[in-house]
Amino acid sequence: MSSLNKISFSTTFFSYFPIVILFISVFNEIDFNYLKIQYFSFNFVHILIFFWTLKNPNHLGYISIFVAGIINDVIVGLPIGISSFCYLLICSVTAYIRNITLSPNFINDWLSFLFTVLLINSIKVIILDLIFLIEINYTSYLVNTGFTFIFYPLFFFIFNYVNKKIIVKLND
Amino acid sequence: MATGRDDFVIAFRSAFLKKKDKQKFSLLTLIFLSILVIILSSFNFKIIKIIKMGINEVVYRSSFFISIPENKIKKINTQIKEHIKIYDNYKIIETELDNLKQKELSINFLKLENNKLRKLINESIKSDEILAKVLVDKESPFLKSIVVNKGTKDKIKIGMAVTDRAYLVGKVIEVNYTNSRVLLLSDLNSKIPALLEPIGMQAVISGTGKDYAKVQYTKEEYENEIKTKEIIVYTSGLGGLFKPGLPIGKISTDNIKKVDFFSDFKQLEYVKIISFNTKGKS
Numbered sequence: 001m002s003s004l005n006k007i008s009f010s011t012t013f014f015s016y017f018p019i020v021i022l023f024i025s026v027f028n029e030i031d032f033n034y035l036k037i038q039y040f041s042f043n044f045v046h047i048l049i050f051f052w053t054l055k056n057p058n059h060l061g062y063i064s065i066f067v068a069g070i071i072n073d074v075i076v077g078l079p080i081g082i083s084s085f086c087y088l089l090i091c092s093v094t095a096y097i098r099n100i101t102l103s104p105n106f107i108n109d110w111l112s113f114l115f116t117v118l119l120i121n122s123i124k125v126i127i128l129d130l131i132f133l134i135e136i137n138y139t140s141y142l143v144n145t146g147f148t149f150i151f152y153p154l155f156f157f158i159f160n161y162v163n164k165k166i167i168v169k170l171n172d
Numbered sequence: 173m174a175t176g177r178d179d180f181v182i183a184f185r186s187a188f189l190k191k192k193d194k195q196k197f198s199l200l201t202l203i204f205l206s207i208l209v210i211i212l213s214s215f216n217f218k219i220i221k222i223i224k225m226g227i228n229e230v231v232y233r234s235s236f237f238i239s240i241p242e243n244k245i246k247k248i249n250t251q252i253k254e255h256i257k258i259y260d261n262y263k264i265i266e267t268e269l270d271n272l273k274q275k276e277l278s279i280n281f282l283k284l285e286n287n288k289l290r291k292l293i294n295e296s297i298k299s300d301e302i303l304a305k306v307l308v309d310k311e312s313p314f315l316k317s318i319v320v321n322k323g324t325k326d327k328i329k330i331g332m333a334v335t336d337r338a339y340l341v342g343k344v345i346e347v348n349y350t351n352s353r354v355l356l357l358s359d360l361n362s363k364i365p366a367l368l369e370p371i372g373m374q375a376v377i378s379g380t381g382k383d384y385a386k387v388q389y390t391k392e393e394y395e396n397e398i399k400t401k402e403i404i405v406y407t408s409g410l411g412g413l414f415k416p417g418l419p420i421g422k423i424s425t426d427n428i429k430k431v432d433f434f435s436d437f438k439q440l441e442y443v444k445i446i447s448f449n450t451k452g453k454s
Contacts, residue, residue: 075232085207134315
């Protein structure tokens with residue numbers, strides 16, 4: 001009996017892992033700014049959403065992503081809706097990639113991720129700068145995109161490990 | 173060719189319009205919803221304001237509680253660093269204290285003289301201070317702001333100056349019922365009219381998105397004057413937004429266009445929100 005409970009708990013834990021991490025990271029703005037390394041920042045949420053909506057969309061719902069975007073905007077102080085829009089654009093790209101890909105491979109995913117992050121950061125900059133007239137630092141966005149791209153493989157392997165656990169647990 | 177186009181259309185439709193087993197809404201619906209939210213949030217209708225305030229209240233409070241473990245770790249890290257440097261700091265502070273005691277005497281004299289002169293021209297500055305706790309200080313690389321636990325309930329208004337001890341750190345840009353957002357001086361969108369003393373020159377202090385600000389709109393001869401003196405930057409009070417004389421920072425010795433803030437914006441725990449009014453002959 002106790003063994004059954006254990007399995008049930010770990011299955012639930014792994015199932016909710018992406019959502020829990022998503023909300024913790026938007027509430028805490030995880031980008032390691034406190035390390036005070038000049039220009040260093042990366043967008044963990046972009047990596048998280050890209051990976052999970054590409055590999056296992058059933059564990060990261062679009063509604064959760066939409067709400068996480070709203071929370072992120074409120075925390076950071078951006079006009080409400082911008083992050084949701086950008087996050088959902090990531091989902092659109094990953095949904096499209098999922099539909100056209102027969103045999104997924106890491107390099108293709110990584111390059112698609114670069115394209116996606118460049119696209120959404122460009123859209124974000126255009127909306128903030130041209131529509132809302134908020135002055136922004138283009139270099140910061142570019143550096144952020146670069147680091148987010150560089151960090152993708154690291155988180156890919158971590159998330160991939162968790163994803164395999166989820167699949168195994170659900171098939172048990 | 174036609175097959176390739178068909179494949180694209182099918183993949184596109186499937187990506188945007190089809191719902192997965194566990195998705196309650198299609199992607200396209202949510203994208204339209206987020207665009208609608210962006211458009212609505214740019215309007216200043218009363219109902220939208222109320223909804224925005226409600227969302228802000230809930231999210232700020234939640235973020236405060238969720239950030240408690242992270243803030244504890246940061247605090248411990250800072251405390252360890254401070255303990256390591258404690259002896260060196262003690263020596264520096266001892267010397268500084270000695271100098272400050274000497275300066276205090278002359279400052280007291282100047283204060284009295286200043287009050288007398290203000291009385292002569294029948295002018296007085298009255299200010300009220302409200303102490304506020306910093307709820308959220310998530311420094312994004314793009315926007316520099318903090319959220320404090322005082323709002324319309326405590327008569328906070330947009331534009332009020334915010335200080336850390338005596339030093340200006342920013343101004344209120346958004347007010348909710350129990351909390352407000354403060355735009356820090358380091359933000360790219362921050363522009364403060366300032367006075368450079370002792371040369372008595374007006375300037376604008378603009379945020380850079382980094383830990384320092386830059387001096388803008390000064391006279392050409394400014395550079396020659398500044399090289400030889402230590403320049404302190406104060407609020408000028410022009411525009412009537414800030415109380416004049418709030419210290420902001422000092423001009424860096426290695427770059428005369430750079431202002432180093434007196435306050436460390438990453439260490440803000442409590443701040444003062446200042447409202448003031450000037451009475452006098454016009």
